[in-house]
Amino acid sequence: MVPAGALYDPDFRDAAAPAPFNWTLTSSTVGFAERQKGGGLHVTYYGHEDGALASQLLLLPPGRYALSASGSANGGNVDPLRWALICAKGNKSIATSPLAAALAGGWAFDVPADCPAQRLELQGSASDMPQQAEVTLRSVRLSRGGGNA
Numbered sequence: 001m002v003p004a005g006a007l008y009d010p011d012f013r014d015a016a017a018p019a020p021f022n023w024t025l026t027s028s029t030v031g032f033a034e035r036q037k038g039g040g041l042h043v044t045y046y047g048h049e050d051g052a053l054a055s056q057l058l059l060l061p062p063g064r065y066a067l068s069a070s071g072s073a074n075g076g077n078v079d080p081l082r083w084a085l086i087c088a089k090g091n092k093s094i095a096t097s098p099l100a101a102a103l104a105g106g107w108a109f110d111v112p113a114d115c116p117a118q119r120l121e122l123q124g125s126a127s128d129m130p131q132q133a134e135v136t137l138r139s140v141r142l143s144r145g146g147g148n149a
Contacts, residue, residue: 006060007120007142012041020057030124036136040071045080045124045133053081055121057088062113064145067120068106069099071137080133083107084123087115094118099135 008014008021012035023041025033030051033043043053067083081099086092094115097107099122111118124133 006058007140008056010141011039011139012036012137013039022056024055026051026053033122039138041137043081043122043133043135043137047080047124047130047132048126050124050126052121052123055119058118058120059116060111060118062111062115064108064110066106066108066143066145067097067102067140068143069102069137069140071103071135071139073103074134074136077131077133078103078135080125080127080131081135082123082125084121085109085111086119086121087112088117088119089115102140
């Protein structure tokens with residue numbers, strides 16, 4: 001298990017709690033992310049520029065973790081979307097994984113000892129041929145331990 005409160009609002013139901021420990025959702029030229037009535041997160045990525053669509057500050061102790069998500073691709077293409085874990089100190093990338101991996105069973109990563117605070121981001125990643133992506137996430141789960149990175 002993960003320490004209590006490690007991932008706040010995993011079902012995207014609490015719009016009232018303030019950032020940075022709740023989800024920060026984007027509405028910009030990158031795309032938009034919005035909570036759905038009754039829970040869930042609808043995300044549309046426009047495909048023209050890189051950027052975060054949803055993010056949350058975490059305080060994970062060093063060790064191995066696994067992130068999984070449940071949801072569905074609207075239109076089938078989630079290739080431009082990925083999860084990223086970034087060390088808040090120095091804004092250094094710790095690990096990234098395609099969203100498809102989290103939807104298909106999970107993404108494992110290690111939090112280093114020299115990174116006391118992390119930012120989890122759902123990002124859109126532009127390519128030479130812009131690809132729009134749309135997904136509805138029902139939940140995101142974080143657990144201690146995990147399989148292959």
